Amino acid sequence: MGVSVMDHYPQVWYLHFGVFVVFFPMVQSFKQDFGSAPSMSALRMVLPPWVFWVCMAISAYAILNFILFFVSMQQGSPAIWDGKYVLQSHGHFVRELSGAEYAQDRANELRGFSGHWLVFYSVSFAYFMFAKADTSRRFLR
Template sequence: MTDCVLRMNMPEKSNWLLYAASLGFLLSLIAHILSCFTIDVSEYFPFVWLLHIGIFAVGIFVFIKYKQSEEFQDYQQSNESNLMSSGIPLELIFKGIPSWVKLVAVSGSLYVVFNLMTFVASQNGNPEIKDDKYILQNHGKITEYLSKEKYTYYKSRETKAFSGLWLLFYGIFTIISYKVSVAEKSEQDLSI
C-alpha cells in the first residue's frame, strides 16, 4: 500500500535535479544535527564543504529548468511589464504547495536567520590548527589559544552556521524540483 502511494506521488521519470537537491538537503540535515551535538563533522568527513559548492551547481540547473517550465512561462506572460526581473518570485514557488510545507519553509527560514545571527555575534574568529596548536584567529591575528575540546566546539559551530544555510537553499531547490517533476509527469500523462 505504501509503495503504491509513493509511486503515485513521485514521477516515474528519473529526475536527477530532484534527487540531487533532496540528497543535498538530507546531507545538510545530517551535518547540522551532528554539529548541534558539538561534533566537528569536517574532522570525520572533510568533503562536507562540497555541499557549499553543490548549492551553486544544483541551484543553477534548478532555476534554468524551472524557468523553462510552463508555470513560469505563464507567469512571465501575465506579468509582461516586469520582464526585466531575472528572479523567481516566492509566491510562484509556493503556489500549489501544501500549507504544512509553507509553514516548515517559513519556520526554517526564521531559524536559519536566528542561527546565523547568533553565530556571527558570538564568533571571535576562525578555529585553525597552526604549528600543531589549536588557535582562534581573526584576520590573521591569533585571538586565543584553544584546547582540543574548544577547537571542536568552534568548528562544530562553524559547520552548524553553514549547514543551516545549506538546508535553506537545498530545501527551496527540492520544492522547485519537485514541482517541475510533477508538472512533467502531468504533461506525460496528458500526452498518453
C-alpha cells in the same frame, strides 16, 4: 564531547559544491516555468501548503542559525598554528584555545554553513519534487 564531523568526514564540505548543482538548475527551471522575474508567491501557488511552510520554517531556522553563528564567531575562527589551537581573525592571532574550545568553535563553523545548505537543498527539493511535477502535469493536460 562528540564526533568532529569536519575531522572525521571532511567530505562534508562537498555540500558547498552540491548547492550549485541543485540550486542553479532550479532557478533556471523556475524562470522558464514562471517568467524571468518569478516571485515567492508564484512558488507558493505551486507548492502544497505544508511544503511551503516547511521551507519557511527551515529558512527561519537558517536565519536564527546564522545570527547565532555570527555572534559566536565574532572574535575569529579556530585554527591550528604550530601545533597549538588558536583563535585567529584574518590571519592575526587573537588568543590560544583549549582543545574543547577549538572543537566547539569548529562545530559552530560547520553549523553556520549547514543552515544555509538546508535552505538551498530543501527549496530545490521542494521545487523539483512538488512544483515542477505539478507544472509538468498541467502542461501535459
